[in-house]
Amino acid sequence: MIIIRRKVFIIVFFIISIFLLDNNFGKVVFADNKKGVNVSKEVVYKVSSNNEKEADRTITIGDDKDYPPYSFIDEKGNPSGFDIELAKAAAEAMGFKVKIKLGVWNDIRNELESGKIDAIAGMFYSKDREKNYSFTTKSTISRADVFTRNGKSVKNISDLKGKTVVVEADEISEEYLKKQNLGINFIEVSSSENALKLVSMNKYEYSVVPTVIGNYFIKKDNLSNLKNNGLVINPDNYCFAVKKGNDDLLFALNGGLQILKSTGKYDEIYNKWLGVYEEKTFYETVMKNIWLIATVSASIFLLLLWNITLKKRVVVRTKELLETNEALNKNKQELLASNEEIEASYNELLAIEEELRRQYEMLIESEDNLKKSEERNRAIVTAIPDIIFVVDENGVFRDCQTRDTSVLIKPKNEFIGKTLWEVLPPEIAEIGYIKIKVALENNSLESFEYEIDTSVGKKHYELRVVKCRGNEIIAISRDVTVERKNRKEIEFLSYNDQLTGLHNRRFFEEELKRLDNSENLPFTIVMADVNGLKLINDSFGHAVGDELLKKVSSVMLNGCGDNGMISRVGGDEFIILLPRKNALETEEILKYISELASKEEVASIKLSISFGFATKHHDEEDIFEILKKAEDFMYKRKLFESPSMRGKTIAAIINTLHEKNKREEQHSHRVSEYCNSLGKAMNLSDGEIQELKTVGLLHDIGKIAIPEDILNKPGKLTNEEWEELKRHPEIGYRILSSVNDMSEIAEYVLAHHERWNGSGYPKGLKGEQIPLKSRIIAVADAFDAMISERPYKNSLSREEAVKELIKNAGVQFDPELVKIFVKKVV
Template identity: 40%
Template sequence: MKFLKNPLILASIYLLFSFAILATFFFTSYRALETKQEELLDIELQLTISQINLDFESVRSVLSTLSNHLEVDFDDADFLQYIQQVDEKNEIIASIYFGKSDKTMINSTGFVPPVGFDLTTRIWYQMAIASDEVILTPAFINATQDRVILTAAKAVYGQDETFLGVIAVDVDIRTITSIVTEKEIGKSGFAFLIDLNGNLLAYPGINQTIIELDSAAEYEPNLASLSGSGVIHNFQIQNKVGVVSYKVITSNNFILGVFLPIEEFTSSLMILSIIFSALMIALIALAVILTIIYYRRIRQPLAMLLEDIDSVDMTKTPNYRLPEPEKDDYLNIRLAINRILDTTDFYFNERQKAQHKLMIENQRVVLLMESTADIIFEIDLNKKFVSVFGRGLDTLGIKPQAFTGKTVMDLFGDDGKARDIAYSKALKGIHSIYDWTYIKNNQKLYFESSISPMYDEFKNIIGAVGISRDISEPMRKQKEIEYISIHDFLTGLYNRRHFVEAFSELDEEDNYPLGMMMIDLNGLKILNDAYGHDTGDRALKKVADVLKLVSREDDIVCRIGGDEFAIILLNIDVQTLDTMKETIQLRLSNILIENIPLSVAIGYEMKKDSTLDLEDVIKNAENQMYRNKVTEGRSSRNNAIKAILKTLTDKFVDEKTHSTRVSELCKKMGIALSVKSDDLKELEIAGLFHDIGKISIPDDILYKPARLTPEEFDIIKTHTENGYHILRAADEYSNLAEYALSHHEHFDGRGYPRGLKGKDIPLFSRIICIADAYEAMTSDRVYRKKMSDQDAVKEIVKYAGTQFDPELAKIFVEKVLGYPFK
């Protein structure tokens, strides 16, 4: 390519190439012009690729030469001198280093890895040993933060195929990006370079003097979408639309692209016919001018610049700087190089300052270790404590001096065996995490510890360092969590999870006969509906207390569901089970919750040998319990309803009078309607129980002496639904639930709770509605005096057809009360 340095040849090539392109464009269509422009972009791209590949080929050549040198024989000192010479001769190379298989390194810069540095974990090392070829890493900022580099590396093997290590070269990325940034694409086009991590390495507007990696996605989002190779039209970049040609280069390490705005891309077609001849003349003149400019403005200044750069020697003349003539076309480069020299000098001075800061920082670390809440310790190769720091020692109540020169066995005896084993592992290069305990003032303290080996610069173990943390409080919380996970929060009994696990674990021959008792609390739903869940919870706690009191010490008492309990009984017999059953039922029957005696259904089963499956044991016990619940539960629920009504009427005398009178009026109404005797009895009872849902209404609202607020009236209206739920739970009164629910529905559909209308309202509910209203109007209330019978009749007549069934209202007034309906 030396002939390209001759400006005359370059000018001739430029003229011929330009004439050929212009002539072709002049006689072809827009598509042909577009194709040629794409080819032009591709040529620019390929030229740039060739220049970049030349640099990388030189790096690969260096690596191959060094690899061949290593494969034959080498001495560390001679090889260091050799790579330093190679480093100095190659401007593109920032440093050369050989990572040997024993994890040591030879570096042309004299860099010595610190303690703990494992070169086998470095990406260039891992990529090299995974490939037979020279590999290139992604671009990154070097450790000294003064340049962006990439690493080329190659695995080296001896003549006997023995792995020797990895030879690597750090390449200053600016030698690559300068080719791209200096590349001119047309008049307004440019080239760009992106690495495989999406970092924008070369791009107009990026300051190459600032050491940082710019993300293409953040800097120019459209560039982040490029992958592979190709040409894209109407591509928007820098707020311009144009054509971009791009290609993946150097083994998929970079994407190199060139961009030309659409105005320039298509401008030749519009003006080609007018300026073709003049352009040829201009091209010839331009070639001459460019040749002159090349000599005067490029070649001569560049030669001077290179001569001045060769004079740079930081080892001998660190204060030397390149001359900065004002009319030099490469003044910016000279200024940039001088800034780099200034930076290098600055970092040398900063290194001196850093050493001083390091000394201060060491003092800070010691103070930090002494003030930490943990215990930090160091042991020597004999497992003796060298130093111990931290306020955690206050927890132990032991002074740091008590540790020095002693082993953990000396200090803690047999309690230190587990820690002694961990120390031995650490001195063999094994990191360990372990727990230990310490008794202080009859209280057990828990500690979590970690210990790791310490190495010198030759990777020899010289001791170990560890840290211990007091975890007593987290352990206490953990035990609380474990308790909660197997206990019922309400009763404190074991929960269903523990029941299942314990029953399975206790299924052993030594525990036979193994008993299973299932207990179900009768009427819990009625208690919840009538008095609220707090009352139901109180009943559950009472049952739990009785079960704990009656069960034996080794028995396991559990709450396995909402109202279900279970007891696992070891080495039990039938007689004992029967006695326990009777005792439980007797004790609970003497406990009253809101005037309701507690009642449970109980079933049990025994496993006498391994032939009976655990699931069958539980199933048999549950079946027996459910059979008892069918008989005992019905009676219990019916009694509960009666007890609720008694509680309500005993508590409020007016309510008792009201319920009794409504019941009597309903009976009279049934007789007037010729209702059958069985239905008449049901209507009478429905009238008695119609307001049972008021048991759940707060007393201060139920008998408030003043007018109710809208919110309070909404609460009052819930008594119909509460009564429905209470009555539905009892078999004997389940038919009455619908009557209690609907007795405040109005004939015109404006009642509550469901807004039923006309005959959709049950007959008995329509009767209760009339009787309830009449009784309320003719009785004194805390907030008003009663009406006369005549005034109450007028109200019945007035609201017949709206609030009341008109037919039933007429019968009630005429046949039950004996007044004319008018």
């Protein structure tokens, strides 16, 4: 009986081994490498989101026109392939309009570098390329393989040493093989297809081409006498590529890829174009057969239990045999009294002793096998992150195995032997019991998810139940808390604005379609635009601008309440959907929002929002025409409200700058007075003199965006700090140019640090290229700076300052203006 059971054990493991070998465990599969192909024809293809009117931006994505199955022109003349379909899907996921442009590989790369296209759908990653391009997360991994006729095999690339190998000219795998110093004689041909055909025609023995492309042409050209040898040559990442510094587009393409992968769309595209030409990886095969592996693991576990039982039976049997042996020895003494009878009994005892020895050796061997089986089972349990339960038909826990006992909701010895209802919440226990009954009756795999409180908070688990014997099941519990959290976060980001927490454009578009029905009439759409956001960003930085958007969002949420749905659809644009609200009710809501906004401010600047709305009263009215009317109404209001807002903002900026630094306030007033005096000395008109005084007051307005520790630094500025300080004319220009009647003043502020000899900043203007009023400010500003106390230097006397002005006349300053200033002003 013992020998038969041992044979059954060996046969089970033999069958499992055959199954694992038959399913190609352990193979590693990659996609192919990418290189340029010298083909001149170009094809342009356009794809857009579902609603072209509402797409935010059009981007151009390029790729190689002759690189199947990644990118090529199909029989109908259309761009096709894995790269093309992935680019379309990623763009659609992120709401882009996209132009697809296929051409010669080197030309496409040049167009990306020159900015004629925005991205390349497929590029081989390398550290050298990272200097010029930014890469997304990988869309696949590339490799090449050795292709031979069916009767020829290559186990390692070292087998190619001194051999003749056919390759496609300039293919990256040729570069890799050359670096291996194997003395390979390379035969270069124009394409991978030609390389394969030469081997198929028995002209050469070996060809190295990208794996997927090789499998593609074997199928396409019916090269049935060829095979690949399963080698991995030069694997590396294959990604979307953008020009270095284009981080916004890189972020969007990464987002598109993540959405495709999370929704399963990526796998669909990958299997369509690449999966048909490659073998499954070890991981994919394992995941495909995971439940079979679990079943095998359960069988091994049962065999372990059986071996334990066998061991106990062996001990009992050994004791019985030993007792028998003692009895025989005793009888042996009695039988020695008879001649033949004693001899026959003695021989019989020897035979029994030999049998006992043989059985003892079998017991030792069985014990060794039992230890090995236990070690294998422990390794399997340690390798998987799940909890394995054995439960009988009455819902009683019989056993539990896990690599980490801390994940159990209570210690193992407290629930083994107890029912589901004694361990789990009643509703979970009831579902589990129903699943156990179904699995036992139908011999099927059953599963469900449940949530349970643990010592570290709520956890989500997936439980899978399968029958293992007549009245028992194996239940495998997996912690899916992280997966569920990630799924919820992706869903939230898909429909919400990350900065404000409001709904985003995607949610708005879907909600607009959902609400557009007769039940919600009258249906009002409100367009809202934040006034002065760009000005605040330029003046105080984007962090303050973000704070402004958050306050605006909070105000609109409080003002709107439960009456409607608010979405942020652009940088400073918001839309409020008000179902079953007429124009009068809408006016009341917007009036309340405006009252709340007037009580809020950011960086001493009051919130200002321009609203416009339109109402749909009848089913036959087009909702998008209503949206357009609301937008037009909003822009009309903005024409009146925004200029006033910008003027108030500039006044607030000046006050903020002077409150932060009283020295700058005094300096600005003195420069203004010097400009006034110099203008009178030059006999300028009253209007020009008044303009000069205004420029003098505003010439340093750009310093509002310069950190105070730089403005007030007592010592010498570092190169980085000096470059930061030199930004203030440009910042002042952006602030002032946003106000229509200050556009000329903005130009004077921009140029007030230009030098007569062209060595100034920001444009390096020279001589009379510099506006006259900017040259006047330069003299007045420098003179006051020299005679005033500064944290980083002592002041000069007026005489010393005059000498410096004369010394730098014709170098830094207009020489004629210096003469007038020295003679008539100082």
